[in-house]
Amino acid sequence: MTTDWLSVARYCLLSRELDRLEVEQLTPQGKVKYQFSAGGHELAQVLLALSLDHPKDAAAVYYRSRPFMLASGLTAREAIAAGMARAGTPSEGRDVGVTFSMSRRQRALVFPMSGDVGAQYTPAAGWAQSIRYRENVLGEKDWSGAVAAALGGDGSVAANGFWSALNIATTLSLPMLFFIKDNSYGLSVPGKYQTPGGNIAANLAAFGGLTVLEGNGSDPLQAAEIIAHAVRHARAHGPCLLRMRVPRLLGHTFIDDQAYKTPEERADDAARDPLPRLREMFSADVWDQLIGEVRDELKDALAAAEGMPEPDPTQTAAKLFYDGTPPLTGGLRSESAQLPLGGGAPERSGPRLNLLDAVKRAMENEMALNPRMLIFGEDVGVKGGVHGATMDLQRRFGEARVFDTSLSEEGIMGRAQGMAIAGLLPVPEIQFRKYADPAHEQITDIGTIRWRTAGKFAAPMVVRIPVGYGKKTGDPWHSVSGEAVFAHTLGWRIACPSNAADAVGLLRSALRGDDPTLFFEHRALLDTVPARRPYPGDDYCLPFGVAAALAEGDELTVVTWGETVHRCLEAAQPFEGRVTLLDLRTIIPWDADSITRAVRRTGKLLVVHEDTITGGFAAEIIAVIARECFTDLDAPIERLATPDCPIPYNVRMMEHVLPSVESIRAKMQTLLEY
Numbered sequence: 001m002t003t004d005w006l007s008v009a010r011y012c013l014l015s016r017e018l019d020r021l022e023v024e025q026l027t028p029q030g031k032v033k034y035q036f037s038a039g040g041h042e043l044a045q046v047l048l049a050l051s052l053d054h055p056k057d058a059a060a061v062y063y064r065s066r067p068f069m070l071a072s073g074l075t076a077r078e079a080i081a082a083g084m085a086r087a088g089t090p091s092e093g094r095d096v097g098v099t100f101s102m103s104r105r106q107r108a109l110v111f112p113m114s115g116d117v118g119a120q121y122t123p124a125a126g127w128a129q130s131i132r133y134r135e136n137v138l139g140e141k142d143w144s145g146a147v148a149a150a151l152g153g154d155g156s157v158a159a160n161g162f163w164s165a166l167n168i169a170t171t172l173s174l175p176m177l178f179f180i181k182d183n184s185y186g187l188s189v190p191g192k193y194q195t196p197g198g199n200i201a202a203n204l205a206a207f208g209g210l211t212v213l214e215g216n217g218s219d220p221l222q223a224a225e226i227i228a229h230a231v232r233h234a235r236a237h238g239p240c241l242l243r244m245r246v247p248r249l250l251g252h253t254f255i256d257d258q259a260y261k262t263p264e265e266r267a268d269d270a271a272r273d274p275l276p277r278l279r280e281m282f283s284a285d286v287w288d289q290l291i292g293e294v295r296d297e298l299k300d301a302l303a304a305a306e307g308m309p310e311p312d313p314t315q316t317a318a319k320l321f322y323d324g325t326p327p328l329t330g331g332l333r334s335e336s337a338q339l340p341l342g343g344g345a346p347e348r349s350g351p352r353l354n355l356l357d358a359v360k361r362a363m364e365n366e367m368a369l370n371p372r373m374l375i376f377g378e379d380v381g382v383k384g385g386v387h388g389a390t391m392d393l394q395r396r397f398g399e400a401r402v403f404d405t406s407l408s409e410e411g412i413m414g415r416a417q418g419m420a421i422a423g424l425l426p427v428p429e430i431q432f433r434k435y436a437d438p439a440h441e442q443i444t445d446i447g448t449i450r451w452r453t454a455g456k457f458a459a460p461m462v463v464r465i466p467v468g469y470g471k472k473t474g475d476p477w478h479s480v481s482g483e484a485v486f487a488h489t490l491g492w493r494i495a496c497p498s499n500a501a502d503a504v505g506l507l508r509s510a511l512r513g514d515d516p517t518l519f520f521e522h523r524a525l526l527d528t529v530p531a532r533r534p535y536p537g538d539d540y541c542l543p544f545g546v547a548a549a550l551a552e553g554d555e556l557t558v559v560t561w562g563e564t565v566h567r568c569l570e571a572a573q574p575f576e577g578r579v580t581l582l583d584l585r586t587i588i589p590w591d592a593d594s595i596t597r598a599v600r601r602t603g604k605l606l607v608v609h610e611d612t613i614t615g616g617f618a619a620e621i622i623a624v625i626a627r628e629c630f631t632d633l634d635a636p637i638e639r640l641a642t643p644d645c646p647i648p649y650n651v652r653m654m655e656h657v658l659p660s661v662e663s664i665r666a667k668m669q670t671l672l673e674y
């Protein structure tokens, strides 16, 4: 590719002048609240953006990436208006002005950006894996030769996501470029604290499967050559890390005075400004004319941005979940590849399957129908999962569709995000609920993608997680329930099925749905007689947010979900006709209407769950019902849950803390007699 130096210069100047406009005018005026200058980073970013010219290229960027955005198709008007939090911008005023996302325009598609340093890497690895999948498995040759680029600073190379993505990209030999803009500081912390000696390229020289390059982001000709080389290499041969040395001419943000840098360091930064070198490539007339044009463009852009409307505050909470408007990018719906939701009643004949086999059969069925669906996680491949839910699936559907991942939950979930944005349906398994902890950053980011982009992007997926105590024993690591934590995690739907038929119906709804879903499989129910049901059919879907009434009675309503459904059923046996038992089935959304109706009739409510009590989901239900049913209540609302204590290994200790049939029955008795 020959470099279009006029365009390079124009974008660099546009970015520099835009920073100046914000620093000198818009920020002091209070119109822009956060200013992140890209001064010194422009040349490297613009050159990279211009080389990402394949229609399926994607980039995961961070807050200091505006020059890249401008050269990828973001207009000056949008950039200014984003800082002013106006409508008609990437986040429609919901996120900081330099927090971008962009469906493809002239160049790379830009992932919804995370404010978490280092979180950009694993989604890019997911896109890189999707390039291979769409090309090789789906046979879409237009994906051939595409690349995923992740941009990060020298501070970000210390983050979990960086290492996780490095492992994914190199072990799978993916077309991915790690583009590190090393300005020697992460905010105020020198690079030597991020990687020994401050040079990540030197330290990765012997890393297997990775080509490591270094360049000078202040030298136009050298930078153009090395960036073009790195992009070409990643497209054709796989993972490449390019460390570009760049100065940071201003502070981390507009309020940072860089007092932590010595005068010599600041002078060195100024001497490495790429713009004077770029200027030498043009005659004075051409350069002056360019500056004039850029300033005129910015003047018009500012006027246009000032004229852009404020977002409608009444819509602030909209677009957290799918609302019937397909996103431009991400998921199957944006490419019209989604399977329709099935309807009808469950088939009730046939052999009774345990919950585990039912989940497996539903996945098998959907895999056969949906070539975009992929199942992955630790040990899910050859072994078939430590619980056996994916047994034989790899043999049937191949290693590209059912595969083992590296041992990094951050990587599993970040990769899933990238795949969902690339139009695939990721179905990751997290081995046990506790081991979702390292993935928490990606989980919270995924949940807000639709909201952060005001509906332009979405990342639907289904994450299967075994939860709860085990049939034989418990312990603090494998027996966590913790649904309340995720109920508080925005943008996720949560299913907690209590039997095999519900599990199939909810799982299929999630797999054909539009939102990220956490699907909790209770360990004690995986192979237990009370949870067995006939397979409900290959098209059976169960809507979220609809509780099941498992017993009808007039004096007390009991609400529960997951394994405690069975304990409550047993506990209620002596009270036939007196207790209404509602199996909530899904936590988000939850069926407030059915509970309200039942409590209005019975006047009493007990909520039972295995998750610990303080801030448990019962508290949420009770808060709502106390308000809705205040005048109908004939007794204090009660709850039973595990006290604030981890699940222990000793079985008698475990049973002591779990809500037991006896403790539930006693509580029912007390309430009935109240």
Ligand SMILES: Cc1ncc(C[n+]2csc(CCOP(=O)(O)OP(=O)(O)O)c2C)c(N)n1
Binding pocket: 064, 115, 116, 117, 118, 152, 153, 154, 155, 156, 157, 183, 185, 186, 187, 248, 252
């Ligand atoms: C996970 C996380 N931790 C801390 C922060 C706060 N923070 C924002 S930027 C930054 C420094 C990052 O430096 P670097 O990656 O070198 O990028 P640069 O700003 O120099 O371009 C820090 C600590 C954050 N945003 N995310």
